[in-house]
Amino acid sequence: MTLLDGALWPYLLVILAGFLPTEIWRSLAVVFVRGLKEDSEVLVLVRCVATALLAAVVARLVLLPPGELLAVPLAVRIGAVAGGFLVYLAARRSVFIGILFGELVIIGGAWYFA
Amino acid sequence: MSESAASPPVPAGDPHASGGRWALRGSRAALKSVQGVVLFASFVGFGGLIRDIGFPLGAAVLSTLLVWALPAQVLLAGGYAAGNAAPVIALAVGLSSVRLFPMAAAILPYLRSSRRGIGVQFLAAHFVAVTAWIEGMRRLPNVAVEGRLPFFFGLSATLVLSSMIATAMGFYLAGLLPRALAIGLLFLTPLSFLIQLSHNARDLVDRLALAFGLALAPLFAAIGGRLDLLWTGLVGGGAAWAVHRFMRRRRKGGGQ
Numbered sequence: 001m002t003l004l005d006g007a008l009w010p011y012l013l014v015i016l017a018g019f020l021p022t023e024i025w026r027s028l029a030v031v032f033v034r035g036l037k038e039d040s041e042v043l044v045l046v047r048c049v050a051t052a053l054l055a056a057v058v059a060r061l062v063l064l065p066p067g068e069l070l071a072v073p074l075a076v077r078i079g080a081v082a083g084g085f086l087v088y089l090a091a092r093r094s095v096f097i098g099i100l101f102g103e104l105v106i107i108g109g110a111w112y113f114a
Numbered sequence: 115m116s117e118s119a120a121s122p123p124v125p126a127g128d129p130h131a132s133g134g135r136w137a138l139r140g141s142r143a144a145l146k147s148v149q150g151v152v153l154f155a156s157f158v159g160f161g162g163l164i165r166d167i168g169f170p171l172g173a174a175v176l177s178t179l180l181v182w183a184l185p186a187q188v189l190l191a192g193g194y195a196a197g198n199a200a201p202v203i204a205l206a207v208g209l210s211s212v213r214l215f216p217m218a219a220a221i222l223p224y225l226r227s228s229r230r231g232i233g234v235q236f237l238a239a240h241f242v243a244v245t246a247w248i249e250g251m252r253r254l255p256n257v258a259v260e261g262r263l264p265f266f267f268g269l270s271a272t273l274v275l276s277s278m279i280a281t282a283m284g285f286y287l288a289g290l291l292p293r294a295l296a297i298g299l300l301f302l303t304p305l306s307f308l309i310q311l312s313h314n315a316r317d318l319v320d321r322l323a324l325a326f327g328l329a330l331a332p333l334f335a336a337i338g339g340r341l342d343l344l345w346t347g348l349v350g351g352g353a354a355w356a357v358h359r360f361m362r363r364r365r366k367g368g369g370q
Contacts, residue, residue, distance in 0.1 A: 010173035010194060017200045018190045019180040021208030026239035029218030030232065038223040045355040048323040050216035052354065053347030054244065054311055055327025056334070057185060057213070060343065061304035063332060067163070068293075069300050081305055088309045095306075095313050096148045102305040103298050110294035 068114075076109035136261035140268025143253060150273060152306040153245045156184060157277040159299030161284020162291065163188065167195035171285045178278045182243045184303060186211050212344050216351075218242040224254040227263050238263065241270035248310045319358035326350035 036043060061069075062077050069077065084102020091097040144150045157178065164174045169191040177187045186207045193203035218239045225238045242250075250266055257265050288296075308328075315321045327350040334342040334349075 007170075010170050011176060013194060013200060013203065014173050014177045014180060014190065017193070017204035017207055018177050018186065021204045022181050022183055022186050022211040022214060023240060024208070025211050025213075025215040026218045026242055027236055029215050029222060029242075030235045030239050032215075033219050033222045034232075036223060041359075043220055043223065044319065044358065045351065046216040047220040048319060048355045048358075049347045049351030050213055050220055050247075051311060051315075051320055051323035052327030052330070052350030053213040053216070053343060054307055055324050055350070056331035056343045056346035058304045058308045058311075059328050059331030059346075060335060061185075061307075064335065065300070065304075067166075067300070068297050072297060077301070080301065081308060084305050085308060085312070088312075093313060095309050098309045099148070099152060099302070099306050102309075103301065106301040106305075107294050107298040110297040111292075114293060114297060 071114035072106060072109045073113055076106065076113065080105035080109065132261065133264040136257070136264040137268030139261075140265035140270075141272040142268075143249065143265075144269045144272035144276070147249055149245045149249055149306070149310055150276065152302055152310075153273060154276055154280045155299055156302045156306070157280035158284035158287065159296070159302065160184060160187060161281040161286075162288035162296055162299065163284075164191045164281075165285045165288040167191060169194055171282060174285070175278050175281050178281050179274060181207075182240065182274060182277075183211055183214065184243075209341065210343065213347065214242060216347070217244075217247045221247055221250050221254070221266075224250070225263050225266055230263070234263065238266060241266070241274065243270075243273075244307060245310075246270040246273055248314050252314055317358075318361075319354055322354035322357055323351050326353050 033043075058081075062081050063074070065077070080102045083105050084098045087101040088094060088098025160178075161171075161174065164171070174187070174191065177190060181187050181190065189206050189210055190203060193206060198206075221242060222235060222239060225235070227234060246266075246269060249269060253269075254262050254266065284299075291299075311324055312321070315324055327346055330346045330350045331342070334346045339345075
């Protein structure tokens, strides 16, 4: 318990509860892909799972955000991310313009509601 | 092991000079990309967040270097602030980071090198995180094979370094920013992930995986449990892959 109050504890925590549990997945990947070809079908599946997982992270952060973002109503959060995406498509797939538009909506919403 | 025995091919030209040049190109790609700017701003938001919850700046900057995955870092700092026990935090971080496995597995085949040992592969894998992955997957296929590894190291090391600076900047800026702007920084992560992912979707199979993931996430979140992200990835990604296989077989066996 004394460690918990120590100034070094957060640094230890970064290594034990941050670095190790993330690095293990990256290291497993190194072992997993040995001998697999670049165009192997297994890697297409793996890419699909990675993409769907990231999409789930997006949905989670919009629907059930941590902290301050909750101050902005759900409809505005969905509107900002959907609007940003549609503007990205309309602006000939400009990532910058899409993100800019989504940010304007959320900042406007935060300014008005929060 | 077999690599050292598998004959070191005589490289044409000077491999060191060209390696450095590729690294520099990767670094420049990081600095010039929209993704790099967005990442910088996201870590400014993280710096503000950790000051809010009383996580020390030094540990936060260290986490940017060693953890190098923003959602995991937010969980870590949040768990610390909530007074959770280390094993609980480690479990949450570990579960939230399963995605690093398929991401690293998808990009590592581009980063193979016959001249270097497997240690370099572990180092390359450490640098895999969303932005480096998205930029890497987009650019690496167009980079000459011998330049891929140095290009990726230049790209990702630049992103890590600028994110460490951004973490510190956010820490010192916190409280100075208007609240609406601070909220805008927090929103950058989901907004930019979505747009970058769809920008990167090369084939139908990528778009399907993206759409299935978005559609299934609320469903699995409603079912509950700590593994909902993982289930979404497996089911959504698996379904996209199944469609891809089905269409492929039909094209091949056309008409029957």
